[in-house]
Amino acid sequence: MKIYKRENDLVLDIPIEQINIIDTLDCGQCFRFTKTSNNTMTGIAHGRVLSLTQTKNEIVFHDTSQDDFNDIWVNYLDLHTDYNPLKTLLSSDDTLKKALEYAGGIRIVRQDSFEALLSFIISQNNNIPRIKNSINKLCKKFGKNIIDDVYAFPSVDDLHNLSKEDFSDIGLGYRDDYIIDCVNKIKNGELNLENIKNMDIEDARITLRTIKGIGPKVAECALLFGFYRIEAFPIDTWIKKALKYYYPNGFPVQFQDYAGIAQQYIFHYIRTCKDAVPEELKSGKSKNK
DNA sequence: CCCCAGGGTAGGG
DNA sequence: CCCTACCATGGG
Numbered sequence: 489m490k491i492y493k494r495e496n497d498l499v500l501d502i503p504i505e506q507i508n509i510i511d512t513l514d515c516g517q518c519f520r521f522t523k524t525s526n527n528t529m530t531g532i533a534h535g536r537v538l539s540l541t542q543t544k545n546e547i548v549f550h551d552t553s554q555d556d557f558n559d560i561w562v563n564y565l566d567l568h569t570d571y572n573p574l575k576t577l578l579s580s581d582d583t584l585k586k587a588l589e590y591a592g593g594i595r596i597v598r599q600d601s602f603e604a605l606l607s608f609i610i611s612q613n614n615n616i617p618r619i620k621n622s623i624n625k626l627c628k629k630f631g632k633n634i635i636d637d638v639y640a641f642p643s644v645d646d647l648h649n650l651s652k653e654d655f656s657d658i659g660l661g662y663r664d665d666y667i668i669d670c671v672n673k674i675k676n677g678e679l680n681l682e683n684i685k686n687m688d689i690e691d692a693r694i695t696l697r698t699i700k701g702i703g704p705k706v707a708e709c710a711l712l713f714g715f716y717r718i719e720a721f722p723i724d725t726w727i728k729k730a731l732k733y734y735y736p737n738g739f740p741v742q743f744q745d746y747a748g749i750a751q752q753y754i755f756h757y758i759r760t761c762k763d764a765v766p767e768e769l770k771s772g773k774s775k776n777k
Numbered sequence: 778c779c780c781c782a783g784g785g786t787a788g789g790g
Numbered sequence: 791c792c793c794t795a796c797c798a799t800g801g802g
Contacts, residue, residue: 611783706784706785
């Protein structure tokens, strides 16, 4: 992994098999990036704009300083982790082998805890385009302006002391109450996200689920995507279908310490690869049984 | 009109 | 423990 300067950009020498930025930033784990050309992703994270252009052997970080790269983006994109041993282990399973051939360049992005927590509260019984839309409106209305029409994800303080009416034009539906409850619990000290980072995962699950609207699935997503607990295993409607079709006898126990990463490969595979599962299963009623 | 989406809750068996 | 109705909203 070599990094060098090219005018205002930083160029990272890294093969696309090691990290595919489009698959990574557009696989339903984070919601603030969009594809701005056929090989460019642009979005906002940690209060900054990030625009990445990828070719076979390099990623261009547009208008990025060496300090921001070192202090923010290496960690955000999980670049210090070697995924090869894990991918070799997961390849012993036929389904994961196919999922890795389809999109093995996915990494688990290290998102801000509060942003991930709120994002996955919004995600419940919702679809990804609508989640992205609501989050963008939330940022535009309550987040701090970064530049032009770009806004940071709102902080706890940005969102506290708001009423349901304040959220009425965000399109959250009934989920506004959940956000209000979450922000209140953080503000009054009932919930401390920094403490959750150091908790045993079972305690973290129980603590997160004290927030209204957070059940098993959202708690697992928050832990996986907001706290980098890669053993967390969110089961949504897609993973339910995958478990039923591929793993009727249960998910392989030898993967349990990294089940969250495996889950993400499968999620992306089954959701976007049209011949991953039979059509009748994809369009079938997922709520039955 | 229907069903579905990175579900959870309350309430009743 | 299980099951079910219901919860807003927009896309297909």
